[in-house]
Amino acid sequence: MVDSSQSLTALSRLLAEQATGLAQEVGNPLASPAYLDVVRRARHVDDLAEQVLKLCVQQSRDAGHTWQELGDLLGVTRQAAFQRFGKPIDPRTGEPMDKTVRMPDAAERAITIATAVLDGRMDEARQSFNAQVLEAFTDEVRANGLATVTGLVGAFEGFGEGEPFVRRIGDHTVVDIPLRYEAGDMKARVAFDADEKVAGIFILAPETP
Incomplete structure (x- = not known):
């Protein structure tokens, strides 16, 4: 089983590779980039960055840091930080609450x-x-x-x-x-x-x- 620190290391390396590739593609002075490919790559970088951020928050919580500290760092309230990254336990079932949005519209x-x-x-x-x-x-x-x-x-x-x-x-x-x-x-x-x-x-x- 891969622990969160190993996952964070692997994701961070992948993020660095993808971000470097994106920078090279848009920074090439000899050719115009394929703009839709750039958007696609940038979206992938954004998704990876979100995964890295979630793991960093998880490790910070595991290390004893409070939602107030994390909220201050992220520029939001502690409740907003918890709503975005927390893993609340449903008191009715004792299971983690499902945070999946099921209304696409x-x-x-x-x-x-x-x-x-x-x-x-x-x-x-x-x-x-x-x-x-x-x-x-x-x-x-x-x-x-x-x-x-x-x-x-x-x-x-x-x-x-x-x-x-x-x-x-x-x-x-x-x-x-x-x-x-x-x-x-x-x-x-x-x-x-x-x-x-x-x-x-x-x-x-x-x-x-």
Whole structure:
């Protein structure tokens, strides 16, 4: 069985080889690179770097470093670091929780639903709500929530920069969508339950884990 230190060494060597090859390909002054091949190679380098980072975080945790230390180093909160790299144990089963996102269209659906809510097209949005949200998220709740946000950051101007962030938390698929307001940035959070119905929708400060 290969331990994590051996895996890290092997992956790091492979990453170095691939990154060197990429640098040589794009840095050759004698020929234009095959751009799609460059993108493909860069994507592979990015995937390898993510694997190396995960193993480094795992070894840091095994060595006793805290999620707070790792979050500070990565520029995120300790909760965000845990959500990205942690391996939580499901208290119901005693087994590691499955973090695989099983909704390939989660980001697209979340944007559609958030847009409908922000635009006031609630009949359209409610088609995706589960029973609890359908009962709780009334027009009055929506209006009060949007009024609170407007009081904090002004008028809504559109979606912000960056891609939606999709991950699985427990039994839910959660999508964060950057939003741009008159006086600051926020994010919409849409949570889908196991039946792919909306189990929660919020507008939050961007630093909220």
